[in-house]
Amino acid sequence: MKRLSGAQIFLDCLKREKVDTLFGFPGGAVLNLYDELYHSDIRHYLARHEQAVVHAADGYARATGKVGVCLVTSGPGATNTVTGLATAYMDSIPVVVFSGQVPTQLIGNDAFQEADTLGITRSCTKHNYLVKSVDDLGRIMREAFHIARTGRPGPVVVDIPKDVTAEVTNYQPVQKVDIPGYNPTTEGHPGQIERALGLLLKAKRPVLYVGGGIIIADAHRELKRFAERFRIPVTMTLMGLGGFPGDHPLSLGMLGMHGTYRANMAISHADLVIAVGARFDDRVTGRIDTFAPEAKIVHIDIDPTSISKNVAVDVPIVGDAKRVLQQILQFLKKAKYAKVKRPKRTEWLRRIETWKKENALSYSMEGDMKPQYVVEKIYEVTRGEALITTEVGQNQMWAVQYYLFKRPRMLFTSGGLGTMGYGFPAAIGVQVARPDKLVFDIAGDGSIQMNSQELATAVQYNLPVKIAILNNGYLGMVRQWQELFYGKRYASVNMSAQPDFVKLAEAYGAVGLRATKPEEVVPVLKEAIATPKPVVIDFHVAREEGVYPMVPAGAGLTEMILV
Amino acid sequence: MRHTISVLVKNEFGVLSRVSGLFSARGFNIESLTVAETLDPLFSRMTIVTEGSEQIIEQILKQLRKLVDIIKVSDLTGKSFVERELVLIKVRAEEKTRAEVLRMVDIFRGKVVDVTPRTYTIEVTGTEGKIRAIIDLLRPMGIREIIRTGRVAVPRGD
Numbered sequence: 001m002k003r004l005s006g007a008q009i010f011l012d013c014l015k016r017e018k019v020d021t022l023f024g025f026p027g028g029a030v031l032n033l034y035d036e037l038y039h040s041d042i043r044h045y046l047a048r049h050e051q052a053v054v055h056a057a058d059g060y061a062r063a064t065g066k067v068g069v070c071l072v073t074s075g076p077g078a079t080n081t082v083t084g085l086a087t088a089y090m091d092s093i094p095v096v097v098f099s100g101q102v103p104t105q106l107i108g109n110d111a112f113q114e115a116d117t118l119g120i121t122r123s124c125t126k127h128n129y130l131v132k133s134v135d136d137l138g139r140i141m142r143e144a145f146h147i148a149r150t151g152r153p154g155p156v157v158v159d160i161p162k163d164v165t166a167e168v169t170n171y172q173p174v175q176k177v178d179i180p181g182y183n184p185t186t187e188g189h190p191g192q193i194e195r196a197l198g199l200l201l202k203a204k205r206p207v208l209y210v211g212g213g214i215i216i217a218d219a220h221r222e223l224k225r226f227a228e229r230f231r232i233p234v235t236m237t238l239m240g241l242g243g244f245p246g247d248h249p250l251s252l253g254m255l256g257m258h259g260t261y262r263a264n265m266a267i268s269h270a271d272l273v274i275a276v277g278a279r280f281d282d283r284v285t286g287r288i289d290t291f292a293p294e295a296k297i298v299h300i301d302i303d304p305t306s307i308s309k310n311v312a313v314d315v316p317i318v319g320d321a322k323r324v325l326q327q328i329l330q331f332l333k334k335a336k337y338a339k340v341k342r343p344k345r346t347e348w349l350r351r352i353e354t355w356k357k358e359n360a361l362s363y364s365m366e367g368d369m370k371p372q373y374v375v376e377k378i379y380e381v382t383r384g385e386a387l388i389t390t391e392v393g394q395n396q397m398w399a400v401q402y403y404l405f406k407r408p409r410m411l412f413t414s415g416g417l418g419t420m421g422y423g424f425p426a427a428i429g430v431q432v433a434r435p436d437k438l439v440f441d442i443a444g445d446g447s448i449q450m451n452s453q454e455l456a457t458a459v460q461y462n463l464p465v466k467i468a469i470l471n472n473g474y475l476g477m478v479r480q481w482q483e484l485f486y487g488k489r490y491a492s493v494n495m496s497a498q499p500d501f502v503k504l505a506e507a508y509g510a511v512g513l514r515a516t517k518p519e520e521v522v523p524v525l526k527e528a529i530a531t532p533k534p535v536v537i538d539f540h541v542a543r544e545e546g547v548y549p550m551v552p553a554g555a556g557l558t559e560m561i562l563v
Numbered sequence: 564m565r566h567t568i569s570v571l572v573k574n575e576f577g578v579l580s581r582v583s584g585l586f587s588a589r590g591f592n593i594e595s596l597t598v599a600e601t602l603d604p605l606f607s608r609m610t611i612v613t614e615g616s617e618q619i620i621e622q623i624l625k626q627l628r629k630l631v632d633i634i635k636v637s638d639l640t641g642k643s644f645v646e647r648e649l650v651l652i653k654v655r656a657e658e659k660t661r662a663e664v665l666r667m668v669d670i671f672r673g674k675v676v677d678v679t680p681r682t683y684t685i686e687v688t689g690t691e692g693k694i695r696a697i698i699d700l701l702r703p704m705g706i707r708e709i710i711r712t713g714r715v716a717v718p719r720g721d
Binding site: 119122126179303305309312 | 631
């Protein structure tokens with residue numbers, strides 16, 4: 001038992017959780033914590049905005065599988081984290097945000113830099129805490145990390161009043177977590193697994209539909225073994241990309257609104273859909289009553305609320321994706337399954353091959369430089385080995401259509417919330433986590449301006465992130481919807497005043513490059529990669545290029561607008 | 564269909580707003596909600612009456628179970644349980660109706676808890692049906708105000 005201050009307990013708890021990296025932004029309410037950090041060997045990355053603090057921690061968490069940790073001050077510091085929290089919440093990313101709060105006796109007094117952080121963040125966190133006494137700090141921090149990383153992961157906020165960080169108490173480290181209301185199910189129900197396998201053995205046209213759960217649970221090896229054992233084609237959600245190798249013969253690519261023709265056709269004609277770690281999002285299913293109309297549905301997910309929320313499920317299996325797939329592979333060793341031969345599926349795979357030939361992803365090289373061409377060249381020059389973050393909009397969709405992800409944790413994108421401005425700060429977090437890797441943010445000219453101030457952060461910590469701006473001078477995805485569904489009335493999407501992105505990079509001490517013609521793309525990319533600094537590349541691309549195929553909102557998956 | 568859901572929660576600040584926030588964020592409907600401490604002061608008991616399709620009710624139960632501060636969720640509907648609600652009714656009681664009001668209070672085993680020259684305030688406890696019945700009977704005499712507690716419920720047996 002030691003006499004420690006709240007700030008000292010805070011540091012001790014971080015060490016016990018093996019936190020060596022912190023993203024943050026100081027302020028009055030967290031001065032005691034920062035003073036303690038000053039003596040510590042924890043690396044602290046000072047961002048330029050608290051939204052970027054959380055996105056960077058989120059990128060770090062996605063890259064490592066560890067909890068991303070943030071420290072921000074009270075009031076505006078905390079409110080600025082909200083978009084970052086909501087982004088992490090929608091995509092199930094383990095993040096813990098420590099926010100300062102005004103001293104306990106001032107709470108509720110509309111004190112300087114006071115905000116009801118608990119109330120504001122309640123609906124965009126997995127759980128949140130206000131630490132009312134220094135004696136609770138150790139337990140709450142232990143619980144916060146446990147809740148963030150277990151079950152369906154998610155962000156947790158711990159709001160710490162300033163006086164709690166100063167107060168001294170007898171401190172006993174908290175070892176065991178005991179939260180009576182929190183006990184996620186990880187093991188799949190054996191009876192349900194048998195039922196699912198029964199459906200699989202009868203199925204002629206099965207499809208595996210997998211989401212971010214595969215990556216979060218590190219279940220990609222088990223998934224590959226299972227898919228290959230039964231020769232099941234695999235389609236991935238945006239969040240699932242990399243969970244199954246994009247260049248594998250059984251990969252159908254992404255499904256949904258901007259998914260591949262073959263993926264959407266396959267799921268619409270399947271007689272069995274096995275969903276793993278995916279949640280039947282509206283961007284995936286299209287019109288719900290025409291989704292997989294011929295299929296029985298098996299749904300494996302750690303979150304019971306995801307099951308039968310949007311689509312009625314025939315065989316629900318609550319559990320961790322990796323654990324349940326392991327259980328399935330274990331079951332397959334039983335005599336009655338071991339003798340089942342690996343099916344040929346000639347007819348089903350041939351149909352899929354035909355769909356692939358009928359409508360492969362394509363674009364025309366006519367006219368101005370095409371954004372798809374730029375992404376293709378990034379893929380070629382990096383040999384598909386770069387870690388890719390994206391912003392949100394057309395850039396996001398072209399990035400995932402034309403860059404194939406071979407492994408998990410190679411793509412970092414705001415899937416659920418669709419947060420413009422996510423990609424660059426996330427790239428900073430990814431680069432911090434993986435200093436050995438080449439990190440590219442594939443951006444749009446609109447999105448990059450939402451967090452371009454982080455160039456200062458990248459320069460300060462010498463994080464050589466490459467930003468490829470697909471610059472069409474428009475909020476391109478909104479323009480595309482206006483083109484298709486609003487009679488080409490381009491309301492408020494023309495960004496006619498743009499910064500000179502090359503000069504902007506230079507102003508921050510980064511490097512700026514530009515390419516306006518296809519033949520300049522590869523040389524510029526090579527130069528960027530050879531430059532050991534943050535680089536912004538301004539690619540001037542065809543202004544009115546669209547993302548296709550496209551399933552209009554509210555239409556069925558087979559009603560795709562093709563190129 | 565209407566469901567009565569009994570929820571054991573941690574007796575801590577903020578739990579009520581987590582529950583009500585869940586209902587409002589997802590567009591679920593709360594017909595009534597009561598909450599108070601249990602025998603063990605560490606916990607509180609909530610009784611929530613809500614309405615929705617089977618699919619909605621399933622989501623409500625699952626979403627409630629997902630909240631970290633919630634210990635146990637049981638849907639009492641379809642099971643054997645006792646349900647009560649308390650209502651305070653301020654009713655006009657003038658010369659010619661006073662006796663009639665008192666007779667009704669008696670029949671419903673209610674109590675007069677406050678008297679003024681022109682009103683009675685009546686306390687009645689019972690099931691939803693009983694409460695509705697007395698309100699309907701008193702309405703013609705002129706109800707000034709009604710305060711209801713919302714329903715509380717407990718499963719029958721051990």
